[in-house]
Amino acid sequence: MTVLAVTGLQKRFGGVRAVDDVTFSIVAGEILALIGPNGAGKSTCFNLINGQIAPDHGTIHLHGRDITGLAPRQIARLGVGRSFQIAAGFASMTVRQNLQTAFAAHHRQSWRFWHDAMGAHIAEAEALLARVGLVAQADRAAGVLAYGDLKRLDLAIALAGAPGLLLMDEPGAGMALAERGALMRLVQKLAREDGMAVLFTEHDMAAVFAIADRVVVLNRGKILASGDPASVRADPLVQARYLGAGR
Amino acid sequence: MTYLLEASGLSAGYGRATILDGIACALPAGAITALLGRNGAGKSTLIKTLIGLLPPRAGAIRFAGHEIAGLPPWRIARLGIGYVPEERRIFTDLTVAENLMVGARAPDDGQPGWTTAQIFALFPNLAERAHASARQISGGEQQMLAIARTLMGNPRLLLLDEPSEGLAPVIVDEMIAMLARLRDGGITMLVAEQNLAFAGRLADHALIIETGQVTWTGTMAALQAAPEIAALRLGV
Amino acid sequence: MxxxxxxxxxxxxxxxxxxxxxxxxxxxxxxxxxxxxxxxxxxxxxxxxxxxxxxxxxxxxxxxxxxxxxxxxxxxxxxxxxxxxxxxxxxxxxxxxxxxxxxxxxxxxxxxxxxxxxxxxxxxxxxxxxxxxxxxxxxxxxxxxxxxxxxxxxxxxxxxxxxxxxxxxxxxxxxxxxxxxxxxxxxxxxxxxxxxxxxxxxxxxxxxxxxxxxxxxxxxxxxxxxxxxxxxxxxxxxxxxxxxxxxxxxxxxxxxxxxxxxxxxxxxxxxxxxxxxxxxRPYGLLGRDRGQSRTDAEAVILQRPAGPWQITAAGIGLALFLAAPLLVGPFGMAIATEMLVAMLFAASLHVMMGPGGMPSFGHAAWFGIGAYGAALLAQNLATPMPLALAGAPILAGLAAFAVGAFIVRLSGVYLAMLTLAFAQIVWAVAVQFVGLTGGDNGVLGVWPADPRGFYYVALALCVGGVLVLRRIMFSPFGFALRAGRDAPARAAASGIDMTAHRLAAFTLSGAAAGLAGAIFTYSKGSAFPTYISVSHSVDALIMVLLGGIGSLAGPIIGAIAYTGLFDLLLASDFWRARLGAVIIALVLFFPAGLAGWAERRR
Structure with missing residues (x-):
């Protein structure tokens, strides 16, 4: 079942074609990596899909529905979750309260003025904390977490929205090698268990080749190659333009 | 080997996050040192700490006989360190020539320093666009302007953060030649790079930082001779 | 021509x-x-x-x-x-x-x-x-x-x-x-x-x-x-x-x-x-977005509900206020009422500035609208006190909603300046529309029927108002509001409509300040343009910053401390200079507020 279908996407900034005729799709449970050198158009692609910017041409369909040009909040409501390159939690709240807030938002309860926020969604929050491995941190302020834990929290907040599609912008950025591997394996497990489609960008090729089901290589806004990790890695064009010799 | 700059036990970060965790490093005088490391390893943070934009939380930085840790950036710059930031940060509200004027400062020792004419000879593209708004020049020209502006302050040490980022290969070639010439003129450099190929063509020495610590130092030749180091440390 | x-x-x-x-x-x-x-x-x-x-x-x-x-x-x-x-x-x-x-x-x-x-x-x-x-x-x-x-x-x-x-x-x-x-x-x-x-x-x-x-x-x-x-x-x-x-x-x-x-x-x-x-043009005729103002200087403190000793302290405080008519004379009662009003006024500003993340330099506008609203309802329409007290926060809330709709999207300095400018407009109306407001002479003779009983009405409304604000700040709404302040992009990606939440908080805050203003009018028997002056807005700011912006306890302590301090200073000549010196010293030596300073010392 196709979750996301991107067709003929194009975006110019001034005279530069940041994204130029990009087409790809993701099915449920699939993990797709978007890679390419700096300035290849990965971030622009992301921001087009999550609604931060509108494309000049092309369409974006989510579960068969045209979401091109919708606002980020509307797209979030339709089941697109995202984690941030620079992870951010709600610093003035505990980790548990972060998730309670996210669940309340997901259940459209953020306009309740009189309920006790700390008494709601406790079981859901605990279950999610257990899944991402943050049980021990539940009562600490998000503002004092170590960066690796903050990344997990960022991911958990996204998951609280029960997304059909998860967008992750450089999930490994700023993390130690061991933490990075653990996080990527966690994402893989969650995707498998929930049938969630995942689209992520990453500079760390080890992480890409370890968990991606499919890889799309961008170069100067265009798709240079796509396919399963092994064939992309073997592609001579990709070797020459991006991965470089000797790898 | 004599070192122009030596740092030890250097820690720095933003808010509650610690990015540099007790770094020690030394920059050989008159040479180009590549600062390698993954995204988020702390390359930009180290450079900002050296120029004083980010005050270190701990540690010492010795530059040409001065202790500079904790000094404000303008004092550090006046001691002879030039900073070329990653985002270039040229003054787009100013013209090209005005940008150079901001950077201009006579050397303290009374020696003749860079003149605008010399800079324009080194960067002919900028000469043609001297009175254009810095907003309107190309990305490559902006990068050259960022370097030229810093040279006007006659630095002995240049800190360059990702100078090749987003530039066309032909511009990158020009820049490598230009930086090599500056080195031969006696300017020491620290160049933060993600692009190992670029670093290999330019640098004499290399430093690798991972999660806020220096984990490998040596000559660029040694690094290139041992691809497994780069594979392990840089994930390339 | x-x-x-x-x-x-x-x-x-x-x-x-x-x-x-x-x-x-x-x-x-x-x-x-x-x-x-x-x-x-x-x-x-x-x-x-x-x-x-x-x-x-x-x-x-x-x-x-x-x-x-x-x-x-x-x-x-x-x-x-x-x-x-x-x-x-x-x-x-x-x-x-x-x-x-x-x-x-x-x-x-x-x-x-x-x-x-x-x-x-x-x-x-x-x-x-x-x-x-x-x-x-x-x-x-x-x-x-x-x-x-x-x-x-x-x-x-x-x-x-x-x-x-x-x-x-x-x-x-x-x-x-x-x-x-x-x-x-x-x-x-x-x-x-x-x-x-x-x-x-x-x-x-x-x-x-x-x-x-x-x-x-x-x-x-x-x-x-x-x-x-x-x-x-x-x-x-x-x-x-x-x-x-x-x-x-x-x-x-x-x-x-x-x-x-x-x-x-x-x-x-x-x-x-x-x-x-x-x-x-949100940045003015020839202005440009100067980027995010720095925020890392303002350390975000974990906001938690009051602990046991805080509740005990609040209980003792409440008991003292309840017993005040037995303990102090008329002057003391006037100060006690002022403290109660200041508490609600500061707490309402805290909602806007703290969880809402919207600095205001013109909070007295809402206080003044409430004060004049109640006074004019009582004088011109012979409205009984309970109705006037109910009408005032509604008027202030409506005004806050109307103004907030324009400005809650803005950030930092712009917001602070626009709230100040609006407060000056309200002040000017109070001074200039002499026919309605009495100009500098104010609206006089708005007394409650039973002054002793009114103290308890004021006590109930101010303490009750603060408790209501507290409850809302710990509701899903309050959490969503804080989420939007802490990490705007993260909150939006979770489907939280930040602008609407901020507008609601702005309105709520204005209404609560309006209630404080109405109570003040009845306690003084009058409404004056000084209620809307810049220095009254700054009073509220000082109370919040004195106590610390991190929790609701801050503005309450700040309000009590400041009202006491103010009454001491007011008794002397050149009180402005003394107050100014206190403010400058406060900023130089306690940049995180007294509560924040205590936090750091622990």
Whole structure:
């Protein structure tokens, strides 16, 4: 079942074609990596899909529905979750309260003025904390977490929205090698268990080749190659333009 | 080997996050040192700490006989360190020539320093666009302007953060030649790079930082001779 | 035809003095990023110093010009001293603390001026050449106004020349765009900042002394001028000199026509123009988005519900308030009621500033609308007290909603300045609409039927109001609001509509302040324009910042401490100077508030 279908996407900034005729799709449970050198158009692609910017041409369909040009909040409501390159939690709240807030938002309860926020969604929050491995941190302020834990929290907040599609912008950025591997394996497990489609960008090729089901290589806004990790890695064009010799 | 700059036990970060965790490093005088490391390893943070934009939380930085840790950036710059930031940060509200004027400062020792004419000879593209708004020049020209502006302050040490980022290969070639010439003129450099190929063509020495610590130092030749180091440390 | 011409010329003349002051403010902001509340005070000093100089000089044009220049130089020196003595120490402090510190300077300078020159207005005796008229299109037009009209563009041209033709000017422009980069290129920041501040102060002084012939040196100049200058700077775009001139002309001409067409509503007109400009161009006519203001200086503190000892302390406090009629006399009761009202007022501001993340410099607007709302309902419609107390927060809430709809999207300084400007409008309405509000005499005779019983009504409403606010801040709404403040992009990605939440918080906060105002009216038996004054807005700010912005306990402790402190200071002469000194000391030594300071000491 196709979750996301991107067709003929194009975006110019001034005279530069940041994204130029990009087409790809993701099915449920699939993990797709978007890679390419700096300035290849990965971030622009992301921001087009999550609604931060509108494309000049092309369409974006989510579960068969045209979401091109919708606002980020509307797209979030339709089941697109995202984690941030620079992870951010709600610093003035505990980790548990972060998730309670996210669940309340997901259940459209953020306009309740009189309920006790700390008494709601406790079981859901605990279950999610257990899944991402943050049980021990539940009562600490998000503002004092170590960066690796903050990344997990960022991911958990996204998951609280029960997304059909998860967008992750450089999930490994700023993390130690061991933490990075653990996080990527966690994402893989969650995707498998929930049938969630995942689209992520990453500079760390080890992480890409370890968990991606499919890889799309961008170069100067265009798709240079796509396919399963092994064939992309073997592609001579990709070797020459991006991965470089000797790898 | 004599070192122009030596740092030890250097820690720095933003808010509650610690990015540099007790770094020690030394920059050989008159040479180009590549600062390698993954995204988020702390390359930009180290450079900002050296120029004083980010005050270190701990540690010492010795530059040409001065202790500079904790000094404000303008004092550090006046001691002879030039900073070329990653985002270039040229003054787009100013013209090209005005940008150079901001950077201009006579050397303290009374020696003749860079003149605008010399800079324009080194960067002919900028000469043609001297009175254009810095907003309107190309990305490559902006990068050259960022370097030229810093040279006007006659630095002995240049800190360059990702100078090749987003530039066309032909511009990158020009820049490598230009930086090599500056080195031969006696300017020491620290160049933060993600692009190992670029670093290999330019640098004499290399430093690798991972999660806020220096984990490998040596000559660029040694690094290139041992691809497994780069594979392990840089994930390339 | 001649009507249009003379009104336009009158407008242009006033635009020139407005521009001089606003240009200084905008240049200072551009480079130092400090919104200098004391700028109006520098203008006022210019008027007084100018008066002292000009009344001692021979009364011919050449000496006049020399005296004007000497005045500008003197205020420039005062500005430099101010920068070196105070501002230099607080460049890294949160924006709001900077504003507060410069407001402390306003208070100190106000009393210093009073002490040096006395309380009376000092008009400049006008020599014949200053009284001359010229005939333009058949009507008489003051010669000096023509001189003023010329001075605006002349100064603008001069400034542009300096900023484009000198190295110093180029450095100023570069620093306005990216001052950290300028520092990294070896430019001595201290010198640059001090000189820029001196220039700005000199321009303010120039504006002050040039306005002398048409008016007088008086103690009201500081706050009157700063409000107009804020409006002009915001409309023109923070940091843009050309924008400041455009905005000054726009507003000067508008006021000149407004005075004739809609007398008494000129300030409202100005606010409408500002709203329209900001809706179309959120950063002003020639302004540009200067990027996110730094936030890492404001450490985010975990907000938790009160612990056992806090609840115990609150219980003891409540018991004391309940028993107060048995313990203290009438004066003590008045102070107890003031403390209760201050508590609700500060708590309502905390909702806006803390969880809402929206700094306000005009919170007294809502307090005043509530106060006047209740008073006018009681007096004009004979509304019984319970209904008046219920109606007041509704009125204040509606007003807050209407204003908030325009401004909650803005951030930091813009928001603070616009709330201040709006509060000044409300104040002006209270003063100018004499028929309705009684002007400076206020609305009198609004007493509760049973004063002793009213104390308990006040106690119930204030404590109850604070508890309701607390409950809402710990509801899913309150959490979503904080989520939006802590990490806007993260909250939006979770489907939280930040703008709507902020607007709701703004409205709620306004309504609660309105209730506080209504209670205050009944406790004093009257409503006065002073309830809406800038210094009353600042009172609320000090209470919140004194206690610390991190929790609701902060403003409550702050309100009690400040009300006590204020009553002590008020008993003495020159209380403003003392209060100002306290504020400045507070910012210098306790930048995180008392609660934050205690937190760090633990």
């Amino acid at each position: 001649s009507f249009f011409l003379t009104q336009t010329l009158t407008g242009l003349a006033s635009a020139s003095s407005l521009f001089l002051v606003a240009a200084g403010l905008t240049v200072i902001f551009g480079v130092t990023r400090v919104v200098n509340f004391a700028h109006g005070s520098l203008c006022m000093l210019g008027a007084f110093i100018g008066w002292s100089i000009l009344t001692r000089l021979p009364r011919d044009p050449a000496w006049f010009a020399l005296g004007v220049l000497a005045t500008a130089a003197a205020t420039a020196l005062i500005g430099a001293a101010l920068e070196i003595g105070l501002l230099r120490r607080i460049y890294r402090a949160p924006e709001l603390f900077q504003l507060l510190a410069t407001f402390g300077v306003v208070l100190v300078l106000a009393d210093a001026t009073l002490w040096l020159w006395g309380p009376n207005d000092l008009p400049l005796p006008r020599p014949p050449w200053l009284r001359q008229f010229v005939m333009i299109a058949g009507s008489r037009f003051p010669l000096f106004d023509l001189v003023l009209i010329a001075i605006g563009p002349l100064v603008l041209g001069g400034l542009l020349l300096v900023f484009h033709r000198t190295r110093w000017g180029v450095l100023v422009r570069a620093a306005t765009q990216d001052r950290d980069m300028v520092a990294a290129l070896g430019v001595d920041q201290r010198l640059l900042f001090t000189s820029v501040f001196a220039l700005g102060a000199g321009l303010a002084g120039l504006g002050g002394v040039l306005a002398l012939p048409a008016g007088s040196a008086n103690l009201q100049i500081d706050l009157a001028v700063i409000t107009e200058a804020f409006v002009i700077v915001v409309v023109g775009g923070l940091g843009s000199i050309g924008g400041a001139y455009l905005a000054a002309v726009l507003i000067g001409v508008l006021q000149a026509f407004g005075v004739v067409v809609l007398p008494g509503a000129t300030l409202v007109l100005v606010f409408v123009v500002m709203a329209v400009v900001l809706v179309v």
